[in-house]
Amino acid sequence: MTSSDLYRNIKKKTSFLCVGLDTDFNKIPKFLLDKPYPVFEFNKHIIDATEDLAVAYKPNLAFYESLGAAGWMSLEMTINYVRENYPDIFLIADAKRGDIGNTSTLYANAFFRNLDFDAVTLSPYMGKDSIMPYMEFKNKWSVILGLTSNAGSRDFQQMETGDGKPLYEEVIRTAASWGTVDNTMFVIGATKADQLKSIRKIIPDHFLLVPGVGTQGGDLEEVFLNGYNNSCGMLINVSRSIIYADVTNRFEISARQKAIEYRDQMEVLMTKAGII
Amino acid sequence: MTSSDLYRNIKKKTSFLCVGLDTDFNKIPKFLLDKPYPVFEFNKHIIDATEDLAVAYKPNLAFYESLGAAGWMSLEMTINYVRENYPDIFLIADAKRGDIGNTSTLYANAFFRNLDFDAVTLSPYMGKDSIMPYMEFKNKWSVILGLTSNAGSRDFQQMETGDGKPLYEEVIRTAASWGTVDNTMFVIGATKADQLKSIRKIIPDHFLLVPGVGTQGGDLEEVFLNGYNNSCGMLINVSRSIIYADVTNRFEISARQKAIEYRDQMEVLMTKAGII
Numbered sequence: 001m002t003s004s005d006l007y008r009n010i011k012k013k014t015s016f017l018c019v020g021l022d023t024d025f026n027k028i029p030k031f032l033l034d035k036p037y038p039v040f041e042f043n044k045h046i047i048d049a050t051e052d053l054a055v056a057y058k059p060n061l062a063f064y065e066s067l068g069a070a071g072w073m074s075l076e077m078t079i080n081y082v083r084e085n086y087p088d089i090f091l092i093a094d095a096k097r098g099d100i101g102n103t104s105t106l107y108a109n110a111f112f113r114n115l116d117f118d119a120v121t122l123s124p125y126m127g128k129d130s131i132m133p134y135m136e137f138k139n140k141w142s143v144i145l146g147l148t149s150n151a152g153s154r155d156f157q158q159m160e161t162g163d164g165k166p167l168y169e170e171v172i173r174t175a176a177s178w179g180t181v182d183n184t185m186f187v188i189g190a191t192k193a194d195q196l197k198s199i200r201k202i203i204p205d206h207f208l209l210v211p212g213v214g215t216q217g218g219d220l221e222e223v224f225l226n227g228y229n230n231s232c233g234m235l236i237n238v239s240r241s242i243i244y245a246d247v248t249n250r251f252e253i254s255a256r257q258k259a260i261e262y263r264d265q266m267e268v269l270m271t272k273a274g275i276i
Numbered sequence: 277m278t279s280s281d282l283y284r285n286i287k288k289k290t291s292f293l294c295v296g297l298d299t300d301f302n303k304i305p306k307f308l309l310d311k312p313y314p315v316f317e318f319n320k321h322i323i324d325a326t327e328d329l330a331v332a333y334k335p336n337l338a339f340y341e342s343l344g345a346a347g348w349m350s351l352e353m354t355i356n357y358v359r360e361n362y363p364d365i366f367l368i369a370d371a372k373r374g375d376i377g378n379t380s381t382l383y384a385n386a387f388f389r390n391l392d393f394d395a396v397t398l399s400p401y402m403g404k405d406s407i408m409p410y411m412e413f414k415n416k417w418s419v420i421l422g423l424t425s426n427a428g429s430r431d432f433q434q435m436e437t438g439d440g441k442p443l444y445e446e447v448i449r450t451a452a453s454w455g456t457v458d459n460t461m462f463v464i465g466a467t468k469a470d471q472l473k474s475i476r477k478i479i480p481d482h483f484l485l486v487p488g489v490g491t492q493g494g495d496l497e498e499v500f501l502n503g504y505n506n507s508c509g510m511l512i513n514v515s516r517s518i519i520y521a522d523v524t525n526r527f528e529i530s531a532r533q534k535a536i537e538y539r540d541q542m543e544v545l546m547t548k549a550g551i552i
Contacts, residue, residue, distance in 0.1 A: 022379075062375060062382040068352060068390055072345040098399050099338060099372050100426040103298075106338040114344055123374050123399045125421055127428020145401055150376040152403020155450060156443070162436035167443065174431060 014267040018056035020239025039074035049252035053259040056090040098123035104133040149189025149212030190218025196226035214241035290543035294332035296515025315350035325528035329535040332366040374399035380409035425465025425488030466494025472502035490517035
């Protein structure tokens with residue numbers, strides 16, 4: 001999928017919502033626990049209930065790995081289910097991987113070939129040769145950590161470098177030169193809306209993946225106004241406040257309701273901005 | 277396992293060798309491919325052939341994840357096999373994870389509880405709250421990326437920060453304050469032997485995990501002389517030049533022979549240094 005394809009899907013759905021499939025085994029409604037793969041069943045219900053309101057889904061790998069081989073099976077089944085039923089969906093593996101070249105190639109194979117994700121989140125600490133193997137896959141995306149939404153982003157990401165700029169700006173500027181706007185995104189936490197403006201000056205045309213709206217407290221309108229571009233240029237990820245909107249048997253109805261609220265707000269913002 | 281336990285095992289085996297289980301399905305001898313879990317079978321043979329010569333094993337997760345659920349099964353079986361047969365072995369999950377707090381807790385559970393690893397490698401880019409969940413596990417270790425052996429370490433790790441020091445020094449100094457010498461190690465690439473001396477001034481007492489000896493060209497003696505301390509203070513990881521020393525049916529004999537060479541060289545170095 002190219003950035004134009006992504007923008008076309010955003011316009012079609014009047015939504016730049018990404019639903020985070022941080023599916024916690026302990027929060028799954030009881031009636032699903034009888035199924036052989038409860039995590040997959042939960043995801044399937046959430047996806048069926050929200051697929052017309054979201055352009056992307058983002059399973060966080062930690063939730064699947066913590067269940068061992070059964071977790072991987074649920075992940076594979078989720079990806080296959082989306083691919084078979086909703087081919088326009090953009091699938092992001094939230095894995096935050098970062099390793100040397102030949103090992104990166106293996107991870108890239110795992111996420112792009114075996115699992116057919118469109119994108120994978122990556123940590124930039126090991127530098128260019130840890131990222132390039134992902135970029136060699138055609139129509140696949142590297143989503144590189146820029147400035148994250150957690151308190152610990154102050155420890156190193158916001159540290160001043162030799163030329164007086166924070167490290168995350170150096171990371172974004174440098175990493176943007178490794179690929180194109182059709183294979184590179186950056187993770188920018190929604191709790192850092194004031195820093196989005198300066199990041200947009202460095203990378204005016206790249207898509208941003210923005211977590212932290214909802215439970216983590218980021219404000220959707222503020223993030224949008226500071227970060228959108230003429231092709232929208234952002235995916236807002238919401239996890240818990242959609243998928244755990246309700247933990248009863250009605251969970252998918254509540255999840256859909258919450259997703260509609262986000263979509264409606266996004267539609268208003270994009271209409272006002274004149275980009276849909 | 278504490279750092280004293282690790283040093284005791286090093287003295288007993290006159291070795292600070294860590295064998296990297298970067299088990300590539302395509303390099304496994306043909307006769308093992310008939311088994312239901314060839315990767316596990318390969319690991320089992322390598323471990324049985326080298327367990328008296330190595331103090332640690334380090335599976336790189338990419339090799340297992342790239343095989344999907346079957347890969348996870350092989351990983352689980354490998355860890356369980358070591359735990360049942362060689363309880364003194366230190367097991368490192370080379371995962372290079374780094375995510376926000378609640379997600380880190382899930383990864384920590386996956387590696388420390390479900391799989392009973394002793395340690396996991398972690399990327400520091402997201403800061404303190406991405407690492408602390410691992411440190412809450414008693415007798416488990418965080419092995420934090422400091423200065424890696426790949427070319428890309430120049431992109432950010434060696435970047436000058438505001439106070440004139442390279443980023444990796446800031447990372448090591450700061451991250452060392454989060455834990456103790458009994459739950460924190462740092463990854464320092466063997467191709468950076470000249471920088472080891474200055475790192476040792478910052479963290480004289482921590483164990484270092486040193487990859488890059490062997491196929492990647494790092495020199496064992498040079499690394500040791502620049503980096504050892506009174507409790508040895510280092511694990512040298514060797515992967516390919518041991519596990520793929522020979523790809524015929526005799527692979528375990530050649531792997532053992534190669535491990536003996538490393539052990540013998542380590543014994544001489546530690547004897548000369550007066551630490552065994």
